[in-house]
Amino acid sequence: MRRGQKTISDLGLGNVRLRQMNVLEVDEGFGEFDYIIAHGLYSWTPVAVRDKILAIARAHTHRQGVAFVSYNTMPGGHVRTMVREMMLHHIGGAEDPAIHLEKARELLRLIAMGRPEPDTLEAAVATYAVELLERTDSALYHDDLCDIYEPVYFHEFAAHAAGHDLQYLGEANPQEA
Ligand SMILES: C[S@@+](CC[C@H](N)C(=O)[O-])C[C@H]1O[C@@H](n2cnc3c(N)ncnc32)[C@H](O)[C@@H]1O
Incomplete structure (x- = not known):
């Protein structure tokens, strides 16, 4: 958090706000975004949090918005x-x-x-x-060595996203598609 604040002030950015919070506490007042990035969360959290990540992606992106959700994959x-x-x-x-x-x-x-x-x-x-x-x-x-580590198959992730009325768009690295 401190490092992030320093970067923001070093770059003189006026439209960036950092908040440290529990995903489960995100509510309707959180706002709407063009992009939502959830990196390094999905495969390390319990079902309720994973579900909330996708619920947030659905509820808090603009109509044409994009959510980037990284997750660890099976079978690797x-x-x-x-x-x-x-x-x-x-x-x-x-x-x-x-x-x-x-x-x-x-x-x-x-x-x-x-x-x-x-x-x-x-x-x-x-x-x-x-x-x-x-x-x-x-x-x-x-x-x-953490408590939860659950890689999922692509089809499982895509089905979970579809259950939240989200459309799969593509891989962050197109060569991995
Ligand atoms: C494997 S670490 C990944 C850290 C970082 N994103 C990265 O890729 O280096 C998983 C992270 O999920 C966070 N986390 C777990 N449950 C969370 C929750 N309910 N809300 C917000 N963060 C959570 C943990 O604090 C931890 O930092």
């Missing part, structure tokens, strides 16, 4: 989920976040070493472990 999400579940099992009942990170990285180092002749799945898991070892404490803790 299986690999991430596998590594996440292994880390959480290795962490066990530890409560201290510092211990979570230490134990998670201990396991990641082991997985990253790989096996002499890995099959395709083992190689994918080891590659992802190497990637995770490069993450900051904050990214590893909040993105992969």
Whole structure:
């Protein structure tokens, strides 16, 4: 928040307002927008929040407005989920976040070493472990060791959006469509 305020003042922007709030508290008075961006939320939140994100997209965009909602996808999400579940099992009942990170990285180092002749799945898991070892404490803790991580299939997301009377427009990166 402080960093955002500083950027706004450094750039001398007069039409930007930052608010930190719970998605569930957005009400009718929130306003109407051309674009609504919900990045890094959908796959990390409970059903009620996911539903509210799309309800907000429907209720608070102009008629021609666009909502950008990022989410993690299946089937690729299986690999991430596998590594996440292994880390959480290795962490066990530890409560201290510092211990979570230490134990998670201990396991990641082991997985990253790989096996002499890995099959395709083992190689994918080891590659992802190497990637995770490069993450900051904050990214590893909040993105992969958090309580909820639920990647969804495109058809599930599209059906959820349609249920809110939203039309799928396209991928943010057209090459991924
Ligand atoms: C995996 S993090 C992603 C953070 C960031 N968007 C990014 O991509 O780096 C998930 C974020 O969702 C936020 N979050 C979870 N439930 C929320 C809610 N009900 N309202 C607003 N934010 C929420 C958490 O505070 C957390 O910062």
